[in-house]
Amino acid sequence: MRWTPDGRHTELVVATDPRHPGRPVLTDEDGEPRLVDDGKVISRQDFPPSWSDAPPAARPPYDPARLRAHLAETVRTETPSTPELLDATQQLLDHWTLGARESAALARLLADAEGLRPVGEVTDRLDRPGQAYVYDDHSGVRHMLILDPSTGAVLGLELTFTTDQPEYGVRAGDVMQYSAWLR
Template sequence: MTDELDLLRRANPVPDDGHRFGDGPLGDQAERRLARLLSDPGTGRRPLLPAGRRPRLAWALTAVAAVAALVSVLLVGGPAATPAIAAPRPLSVVADSTPVPLERLAERAAAAGAEDATAARRGTHVQSWSLGMSDGEPPVTLPQERIVRWTPDGRHTELVVATDPRHPGRPVLTDEGGEPRLVDDGRVTGRRTFPPSWSDAPPAAHPPHDPTRLRAYLAETANDPLRTTPELLDAAAQLLDNWTLGARESAALTRLLADAGGLRPTGRVTDRLGRPGQAYVYDNAPGVRHMLILDPSDGAVLGLEETFTTDQPEYGVRAGDVMQYRAWIR
């Protein structure tokens, strides 16, 4: 995926080895002029740089300043509210791919759950891109990776890392300290250890693998009756932010999504972690398009993307900008 910094790097307006920016030896004419200036005590002026050197230096400094200004605009925005450099573009469905009905994928998930008795595991591993918006400031998309692990005695740890798998090794935009800034890829921005805790209420309670009971569990988690498909999708995301599902729990969730209605199969996609998936779109919510990405083999949820469908100039966002994307790793 190409972004503005990719284009800037390839253009490389100030190369290290450019002949116009080097400090090479003086030419014969410059040497003679310098000798005359140094041997004339009556000039009262300090020696000047040889002919041609000052314009070259000034041009180089101007070019460097222009590059710095462009990078600054890309990072913090400008008068035209340039999108943040970290902002992902919406996923695209592979042309001419055959959509798989969600009902069929739910059947595959049920078959996988019948053969695989792997239980759900408390904790999660998720990579996300979330858009931060405020009045008068350009939007900033912050990519991060979060890993939560629980121990048998009820303790758990949370590790948050600034990283963007689309550009491994490249600097990452983060809001560490409350201000958007660039940090090194893999920079740990949060590390916490929590004391033992137990609860019988969702989402701490073990999720059921029966669709009806799972729906009640999700409603309690979200404190919402889940009347609409977007509400169900939000509750499913909360579940996956707390648990890594086993095959049976995953099958129950896929069945709930299939029965919810409104999720239109659109075809094959490659998600932001390079995994093959089937995309299902819900575009009946005002102002927002939801894309659900499922594993084509067993129906497990791989990711969820939310995209603006209308411009919101007060926040500097346009139709097609990604509001949030989450990719769950099993």
């Protein structure tokens, strides 16, 4: 492993037998045992900066760019789509109660999410006033994010069907999933 100051690292796997330097080494790369030259690079993989080995359990950063990278790592993609960001947000909030700085960073990050649009004031399922933002995906599901209008903290995330799906006994408007967080 080779680490950089910003937390990125590269994993380099090289065929070698320290007991017999310079001699060929047996490897099972690609599932087939064969001899390779000592020092042959078997694999090289670069990893992005990480705040732990297991996000979202790692403490979330309060800088929007670093928080985006943290959420991207949670859903295992470099450029998460809006639904993936919302899924990562749910995972994050299931592990952490965000402070004011982290909540502000998350609100700034989600404000730039493509396709997430404001729909106005709502009362969430716990009878709290909130500001709703929705994203309609291509599978007939609406993602609704509810933020506290005074603090920007996420109050809830709701998934609702936007089309009838009779094969599942579902009608447009049926709630598929709802998560709420208390502070």
